[in-house]
Amino acid sequence: MSAGPGQGDLLAQLRQSLGLLQVAFDAASEAMLILDPSGEVRWGNQAAADIWTDGLAILLVGRRLEQLLEPIANRGGHPLSLEAPVHPLQLLKAGDGGGVFELKGKVLRLEWRLIPEPGEGYRLLLARDLEPQEQALQLQRQFLNQLAHELHTPLAIVSGSLSRLQAKTTELSQKPRQWLAQAREETSRLGRLLTTLMALTDLDTGRRVLCLEPAPLAPWLRQWRHEQVLPAGAELELHIDPEAEAVRIASDGPALQELLAQLLDNSLRYSDAPVRIALALRLDGAQLQLRWADQGWGINSEPRDQVFERFVRLEEHRRPQQVDGAGLGLALARELQAAMGGSLQLAASSPDQPGVAFLASWPRRDD
Amino acid sequence: MVSQWTPGAVAALRQKENLPFVRADASGDIVETNPRFDEVYGWQPGALIGESLAAILPASFREFHHAGFARFQLTESSKVVNHPLTLATVCSDGTELQSEHYIVAEKYPDGSWSFAATLRPLEGPHASSGAAAP
Numbered sequence: 001m002s003a004g005p006g007q008g009d010l011l012a013q014l015r016q017s018l019g020l021l022q023v024a025f026d027a028a029s030e031a032m033l034i035l036d037p038s039g040e041v042r043w044g045n046q047a048a049a050d051i052w053t054d055g056l057a058i059l060l061v062g063r064r065l066e067q068l069l070e071p072i073a074n075r076g077g078h079p080l081s082l083e084a085p086v087h088p089l090q091l092l093k094a095g096d097g098g099g100v101f102e103l104k105g106k107v108l109r110l111e112w113r114l115i116p117e118p119g120e121g122y123r124l125l126l127a128r129d130l131e132p133q134e135q136a137l138q139l140q141r142q143f144l145n146q147l148a149h150e151l152h153t154p155l156a157i158v159s160g161s162l163s164r165l166q167a168k169t170t171e172l173s174q175k176p177r178q179w180l181a182q183a184r185e186e187t188s189r190l191g192r193l194l195t196t197l198m199a200l201t202d203l204d205t206g207r208r209v210l211c212l213e214p215a216p217l218a219p220w221l222r223q224w225r226h227e228q229v230l231p232a233g234a235e236l237e238l239h240i241d242p243e244a245e246a247v248r249i250a251s252d253g254p255a256l257q258e259l260l261a262q263l264l265d266n267s268l269r270y271s272d273a274p275v276r277i278a279l280a281l282r283l284d285g286a287q288l289q290l291r292w293a294d295q296g297w298g299i300n301s302e303p304r305d306q307v308f309e310r311f312v313r314l315e316e317h318r319r320p321q322q323v324d325g326a327g328l329g330l331a332l333a334r335e336l337q338a339a340m341g342g343s344l345q346l347a348a349s350s351p352d353q354p355g356v357a358f359l360a361s362w363p364r365r366d367d
Numbered sequence: 368m369v370s371q372w373t374p375g376a377v378a379a380l381r382q383k384e385n386l387p388f389v390r391a392d393a394s395g396d397i398v399e400t401n402p403r404f405d406e407v408y409g410w411q412p413g414a415l416i417g418e419s420l421a422a423i424l425p426a427s428f429r430e431f432h433h434a435g436f437a438r439f440q441l442t443e444s445s446k447v448v449n450h451p452l453t454l455a456t457v458c459s460d461g462t463e464l465q466s467e468h469y470i471v472a473e474k475y476p477d478g479s480w481s482f483a484a485t486l487r488p489l490e491g492p493h494a495s496s497g498a499a500a501p
Contacts, residue, residue: 011394019437026438043430055446058431058454 026057030128037121039065051104051127065089065125073102075138076206085212085250085341088112092123094341094363100130100138109134138205145201148194155194159187193326199258200310200332203339210252210339214365217288218245218281220253224260225279233274236264241282249288249362255336259344262333263292263358270317271296271355288364291347293357304346308334337362376471377483386485387466391420393480395436404486407493409459420482425455425463439472440480448472456486465489 025032026046034043041060049057052068069088073079080087080101088110091097098111111126130138162184169177202208218240225238267277271294280291299307301314311327330344337344337360347357381388387404391397397415405412408423415422420436421429439445448470455463467487474480488494 015433015437015440017437018434019439019441022434022438023441040427042427043434049446056452058428058435058447058452061428061431 030126033060033068033125033127034115035065035123035125037119041065041068042122048127051106051108069103074206074209075100075102075107076209077102078206078209086210086339091341098126100134103127107135107138141201141204144197145205145207148198148201152194152198155187155191159184159191162187189326193328196326196328196332200328200335203332203335210255212250212252212340214248215251216246216248217251217256217290217362218247220251220256221279221281221290224257228264231268231273231275234268234277235274236277236279238279239281241280243283244281244288247283247288248365250341250365251362252340255340259333259336259360262329262336263360265329267292267294267296267356270294283364284361286364287361290360291357292360293347293355295355298349298354298356299346300349304349307346308344375473377473377481380469380471380483380485383485386487388483388485389415389420389423390481390483392482393440395420395482397422398481399483407486407488407491408456408464411459414459423457425457428454443474445472453489456488464491 022045028045029047031048031051032045033041033048036042041063044052044057044060046055046057049055049060052063053059066082066089070082071079072087074086082089084090086099088099088101091099092112096111096113098109100107100109102108103110107130108127109130113124115122115124162180166180166184169180172180199208221238221240225236228236230236264277268275275294275296277292277294280293282289282291297317299314306312307314307330310331312331313327334344340362342360342362344358344360347359349356377390381390381401385403387407388399388401389397389404390399397418397420400410400412400415402412404410405414421432424432435445435447450469452468452470453465454468456466456468457463466489468484469487470482470484472480472482
């Protein structure tokens with residue numbers, strides 16, 4: 001029914017305000033969608049309509065999120081099924097987050113977050129083209145990935161040749177033998193660096209997609225502990241909370257192996273003998289948490305979190321007579337965790353607690 | 368931006384075939400429906416006059432409608448006019464029929480606006496096939 005004169009003015013004012021708001025949102029280059037608790041679109045701006053409904057915003061109404069995100073691929077172009085744990089639909093069950101995906105023929109950064117208004121369960125979904133610097137980073141990662149793969153084969157040949165040469169060291173004088181040993185040591189170091197770099201950039205570029213399956217971590221962890229061959233004097237204790245015993249996570253066996261191998265390498269490398277490592281698995285709300293603590297040299301350089309950056313090697317960890325790590329291990333560990341939907345961080349340090357403690361967390365899977 | 372309104376568009380649309388037709392004023396209030404509209408969607412003649420266009424849109428579409436309408440009034444441009452658009456239309460009994468809407472806007476010399484649409488029901492007893500033409 002038409003409003004009275006006073007109400008008419010108010011309505012006209014409100015309409016103008018609404019129109020201005022819509023103009024502003026439509027001018028944004030970032031696509032915005034508000035999804036209701038059932039996963040249907042409640043509102044969207046013009047950029048969202050341009051992506052999903054040929055520019056007709058009103059046709060976004062009632063579209064379901066799974067319709068909007070199908071088909072979707074990771075940033076390496078590998079199609080993701082709706083059930084894949086790294087599909088945005090699965091990731092957003094764990095809360096706010098985001099990632100880079102191929103959608104509608106574009107490489108888009110998607111972000112999702114819960115919004116307290118207009119009610120519980122509403123989500124805001126944002127989508128935007130990668131910024132030029134992000135595109136450059138993506139290209140750089142692809143280049144690094146290709147380079148690492150290209151270098152791997154010739155390095156293996158060089159390494160094999162050096163091994164054969166060393167088998168004949170009796171024919172060499174002492175100096176060439178030293179050169180040969182040094183060459184083998186450096187080749188081996190380079191090989192480890194390349195292997196880690198390949199693993200890291202395979203994840204970066206989407207070349208490697210984890211096969212995540214819901215499985216309990218506790219028995220897997222026990223088996224892993226059982227299989228470890230540690231240096232003489234090293235100890236690795238594992239404690240599993242009864243509450244954490246049957247808790248399942250989305251895991252990928254090889255990725256878990258690599259994650260723990262990197263943490264183990266880190267503890268062995270940066271501890272004085274005898275190395276003592278304590279692992280504790282417990283349930284922390286909806287997260288399964290593994291605390292990995294050693295009694296080594298610890299991390300004191302601020303910001304402590306820099307140890308997860310690529311090619312970072314702390315000055316406080318340099319020792320004469322010790323071959324440096326590549327500075328990629330913890331970066332790889334964190335990426336592997338992220339690829340499993342989890343996180344890896346440093347526990348707070350304490351003056352009366354030597355060493356370093358990492359906290360690896362995974363969202364529990366109840367399905 | 369190309370002009371979104373066409374002189375004479377409403378009159379042309381009104382005479383187009385025997386399709387349900389609805390017209391609204393600059394405020395988005397319905398000022399005219401034709402007998403075919405009333406018949407197909409079950410409304411009593413004149414029952415919708417003075418009501419907002421939102422009355423024939425499902426609740427979930429109303430926010431988009433209001434925002435889009437307000438935006439049009441500021442910018443005089445819209446992507447929903449001048450081409451077919453499949454939307455649900457609310458009948459007098461509350462049921463919804465998918466219909467192909469063809470919306471036009473017309474600006475008169477005195478600066479006032481008129482909006483009109485033909486609707487081609489795509490389901491229900493009056494469903495028709497084939498794309499609507501302006």
